[in-house]
Each structure stands twice: as structure tokens, then as C-alpha cells.
Amino acid sequence: MVKNMDVEMKDTSSPKKNAEKTENSNGVGEEEPKKDPDLLTLEDIREHVRHIEKAVATKEPRYVSRVIRGLVSIRRRLNPVVLRKLLQGYLNSNVALKEELLEFVVDSGPEPNGVTPFRPKSGKAIVLLPEVETYLHLLVVIYLIDLKKYAEAVKCAESLVQKVSVQNRRTLDMLAAKCYFYYSRAYELTQQLDKIRTFLHARLRTSTLRSDFEGQAMLLNLLLRNYLNFNLFEQADKLVSKSTFPESASNNEWARFLYYMGRIKAAQLEYSEAQKYLQQALRKAPQHSAVGFKQIVQKLCITVELLMGDIPDRHLFRQPSMRKTLAPYFQLTQAVRTGNLAKFNEVLAKFGAKFQGEDTYTLIIRLRHNVIKTGIRMINLSYSRISLTDIAQKLMLDSPEDAEYIVAKAIRDGVIEANIDHEKGFVQSRETSDVYTTREPMAAFHSRITFCLDIHNHSIKAFQTFFKK
Structure with a gap:
């Protein structure tokens, strides 16, 4: 008769665990010491x-x-x-x-004992x-x-x-x-940047004669940075007009050059050209690095867009890398969009020192006229008839005479369609005409098509350069 016996089963561990145990027992699996x-x-x-x-x-x-x-x-x-x-x-x-x-x-x-001094491997x-x-x-x-x-x-x-x-x-x-x-x-x-300007000019001439494209691009950017540091925009513009930036320069140098060109054009009131250069600088900048450079360019680009009468897209201010640094510019955009002169003055007083440090203060001061124009446009849409005294109060102007001058200039520039009754002191709005009967839509579509064609041409050139390399 066979007796039932309890048999103790052994744990069957995986080969990997057995190997780990063996390695740990032999001391082989320990981490190697980190190198100096x-x-x-x-x-x-x-x-x-x-x-x-x-x-x-x-x-x-x-x-x-x-x-x-x-x-x-x-x-x-x-x-x-x-x-x-x-x-x-x-x-x-x-x-x-x-x-x-x-x-x-x-x-x-x-040096500590036992550490041999560094020598090149070549003993010659x-x-x-x-x-x-x-x-x-x-x-x-x-x-x-x-x-x-x-x-x-x-x-x-x-x-x-x-x-x-x-x-x-x-x-x-x-x-x-x-x-x-x-x-x-x-x-x-x-x-001491002013002390090396002559030397940089001499090296730029030498690099140009020797066809040293990297040196030529670097020195031209350094000279532009030198001039812009002292707000010498005319000299910087003359330098650009007398020089040729090498096409074979690296993307980083191209991005710097385009940014400096954007600053020069913005100071010369050529806002469309400035915006074009700044957008190209953003495209040339590295995609996953150079965050500081892209922040600086984006601040200037937003200011230029506001000066052109455009409102930047909200998604620009929501990007994680831009949200904090663009917060003052977001408040500035809100003031310009609503035509709120009181809020504009508040933002300017709060962030004036920051704007001066970022070299955008001079351009932002020019936005005051844009804020007033936007305010006049909002008033014109809201009221068919309003007195000049009320306009002066809403725009925080000193007197009705100032309001009369500003409204007259807005009518001349085509900002609003209205008539001023100088004797009775009020503004009478006209019936707004259909915008599609004007040439404005055609001009807007033309600018967008030109922008798309420029991107296409730059992409084709980039592919050609890649294949040549």
C-alpha cells in the first residue's frame, strides 16, 4: 500500500535571477566606478x-x-x-x-599624489x-x-x-x-565697445578680400551690434548698404543679421520691412534651443505688428517658453486692441524700465497714437453723434481742441468716416460703406500670397543647398 507523502517543492527561479545572484555573489555585477x-x-x-x-x-x-x-x-x-x-x-x-x-x-x-599630469598621446x-x-x-x-x-x-x-x-x-x-x-x-x-570699432572694420575689409565668409558674417554682425548698442542707426544702415552678407553663412549668423536689420528698419519707421526681417530671423533660429534669442525677436516683432495696426495672435503669448517673458507685451496688446489709453499709460508706467532694458521703449512710445486711433474708431462705431468734449474725456485728452485735431487727422488718414461740426462742437458719423467695394481685401490677399511665395522660395533654396552639400 502506497503512503501519501507531502513533498516540499523547490522554488524555480528564472535564469535571469540566478545569473543576478551569481554575479552579486562573485562581485561582478557591481557598478563600475565613475570616471573623473x-x-x-x-x-x-x-x-x-x-x-x-x-x-x-x-x-x-x-x-x-x-x-x-x-x-x-x-x-x-x-x-x-x-x-x-x-x-x-x-x-x-x-x-x-x-x-x-x-x-x-x-x-x-x-596636483594630488598618484595623478599623472596630462600629456598628449603623441610623444613626438x-x-x-x-x-x-x-x-x-x-x-x-x-x-x-x-x-x-x-x-x-x-x-x-x-x-x-x-x-x-x-x-x-x-x-x-x-x-x-x-x-x-x-x-x-x-x-x-x-x-568699451566703441574702442574696437576701427579694428573690426579693418578685419572686415581683410576678411572680404580673402573671401573668408565665416569671418565676414561674424564681423558684420559684430559691427551692427556695436552701432545698435549706441543707437547709431544711420551708421548701421550705411554699413549694410555698403556691404554684402555672405549667402554661405551659418543659420545662426543669418538669424542675428536679420534681427539687426529688423531693428534698423523699425527705427526708420519701415515697419513692413522690419516685420519681414524679424519673421525670417525667427525661422532661421534653432527650433529647440536659443530660447533667449527667440524671446528678444518675438518682443520686437509684437511691437512692430502693433505699430502696423495688426493684433498678434493669442497663441504666441500662450507658449510655455514665451508666457512669462511676454506677459507685459500681452497687457500692452490688450490696451492697444481696446483703445484704452488709461490702461496703456498704466502698462507703460509699470513696465517702462523693462521696456527700456529690452530696447523697445522708443517704439512703444509711438504706440500712443495707435491707441488713440483705435479709441476713436471704437467711439465712431458706438456713437452716431458725440460731442468733442465727451471724446476728450474718453480719450483722456487735455481739451476739446485736442480732440478736434485728433479726430480731424483720423478722418484725413481714413481711420474713420465722419464729419466735424466746428460751430456746435460734435462729430457726426457717416454710414459705413461695404469694405469689399474697396481695394483693401485685394491688398490683404496680396500680402498673404506674397508671404507664402517667399516661404516657398526659401524652402526651395534650402533644399538646393542641402543637395549641394
Whole structure:
């Protein structure tokens, strides 16, 4: 007779769990120790140096372009330890330059025991390429600017630019353009932009003669920024009329140039041209970065649209990246749209300092006339007959005579259709005519069609450039 016996069943774990247990018992599955971040930075810079050497050997500028794109990542990780190791490892053949740059790097004490100093993998004692020296020198300038040591940054950038200026190597052009940018930035942060204007003009002439398109685009933008910083709009316009911006410039330089052109045209009351340039600048700007640049352009574009009599779309103010920074401009738009002069003055008093810091205050002051015109249009639609005294009260004007002058000007400009009775002191509205009997709809459709055709042409040109590359 067979007895029933209770048999204990063993847990059957998955092979993955068994492997994990085995690895944990052997100590194999433990996380690898993290590498020193300074060592990783040095390796990345060494890779950049290899790209520069390869660009010089093959005469291919795309390798240098890759190095310049990587500057953003390297910039965040620069520190005295990394820079000291770089300078001591690479600049052995140029002792004078090494000592000069080491003076700008903050001494962080001796290196820890057991840490070997950084050296390039190539053990050959060869003379360093001018491109590599320029790159290392540029890293020091960027480091000083980030530390807000602007006086030392000016001195270091001055030394860098003087060395770059005497070189005549096409492989150095893209790095030289970046050097000019940080050179101008250092002087801008010390409020000395006017001192370098002559030098930038000289370098622009040289770059144009040498067909250095990257340098030409960078220097032209730096000069425009220099002029606009001092509100020298006429000189900036003359510079643009006498120069030609290179078609092969990068999208970033094109975006800056178009923004500066928009500012110049807006100051010269050419609002349609200004709006066109600003919209092109927004299209040329990077889609997922450069948020600050797009915010600045959008603020100016909204102001120009209001000056043209248009109201910006509400969705512009609802974008997550724009909502906070465009809040004052949203209130300004509401005041202009409703023709509320009291609210316009309130917004101007509240955000006047902010508008001045963003270089839009002068343009916003011009909006006062637009607010008054909108208010007159609203009054004309609401009342068939109204006294000049009531108009002066609604528009917060000083006297009925001021209201009479403004209404007469609005009638002459075609803003409203009305008659003024000067003896009895009132405004009589006329019957509004059908807008479709005028040429206004045709002009509106024409502007929209022109805009669509411009986008189509730019897209075709972009495809052609892509296929050529």
C-alpha cells in the first residue's frame, strides 16, 4: 500500500535571477566606478585637437565646425585643473605663451599624489599648429568671461586677436571668427565697445578680400551690434548698404543679421520691412534651443505688428517658453486692441524700465497714437453723434481742441468716416460703406500670397543647398 507523502517543492527561479545572484555573489555585477569628470573633459578636448589637426591635414573645414559646435559642452566643464593640465601638456614648444596663459588660470594648488599630469598621446616633440594654439587660447578667454573676470578677459582676448590677425591660413578662419566674437563680448561687458570699432572694420575689409565668409558674417554682425548698442542707426544702415552678407553663412549668423536689420528698419519707421526681417530671423533660429534669442525677436516683432495696426495672435503669448517673458507685451496688446489709453499709460508706467532694458521703449512710445486711433474708431462705431468734449474725456485728452485735431487727422488718414461740426462742437458719423467695394481685401490677399511665395522660395533654396552639400 502506497503512503501519501507531502513533498516540499523547490522554488524555480528564472535564469535571469540566478545569473543576478551569481554575479552579486562573485562581485561582478557591481557598478563600475565613475570616471573623473576632469579626465573626461581632457579626453574630449584631446579629441577636438585631433579634429583640428585632421582639418589642417585634409583642408576640410567640417572638422573645425564640429569642434566649434562642441564648445558649448566644453565651456560648462572648464576649471583651473583642466586648463592647467592642457597648457602644461600642449604648450611645451611655446613656453612664452604657456606662461602667459597660466597667469590667467587660478592656481588651485599642487596636483594630488598618484595623478599623472596630462600629456598628449603623441610623444613626438613637434611644433604645435597655430590652429591648436588658438583653440587653447580661446578656451582660456571663455573661462575668464564665465568667471566674470572681464578686465583679465579683455587682456587675454587682445593678445589672442593680435596673434590671429597676423595669420593668413584658411584653416584658421572659423576659429578666428569665434575669437572675434569673444573679443567683442569681453569689450562689451566692460562697456568699451566703441574702442574696437576701427579694428573690426579693418578685419572686415581683410576678411572680404580673402573671401573668408565665416569671418565676414561674424564681423558684420559684430559691427551692427556695436552701432545698435549706441543707437547709431544711420551708421548701421550705411554699413549694410555698403556691404554684402555672405549667402554661405551659418543659420545662426543669418538669424542675428536679420534681427539687426529688423531693428534698423523699425527705427526708420519701415515697419513692413522690419516685420519681414524679424519673421525670417525667427525661422532661421534653432527650433529647440536659443530660447533667449527667440524671446528678444518675438518682443520686437509684437511691437512692430502693433505699430502696423495688426493684433498678434493669442497663441504666441500662450507658449510655455514665451508666457512669462511676454506677459507685459500681452497687457500692452490688450490696451492697444481696446483703445484704452488709461490702461496703456498704466502698462507703460509699470513696465517702462523693462521696456527700456529690452530696447523697445522708443517704439512703444509711438504706440500712443495707435491707441488713440483705435479709441476713436471704437467711439465712431458706438456713437452716431458725440460731442468733442465727451471724446476728450474718453480719450483722456487735455481739451476739446485736442480732440478736434485728433479726430480731424483720423478722418484725413481714413481711420474713420465722419464729419466735424466746428460751430456746435460734435462729430457726426457717416454710414459705413461695404469694405469689399474697396481695394483693401485685394491688398490683404496680396500680402498673404506674397508671404507664402517667399516661404516657398526659401524652402526651395534650402533644399538646393542641402543637395549641394
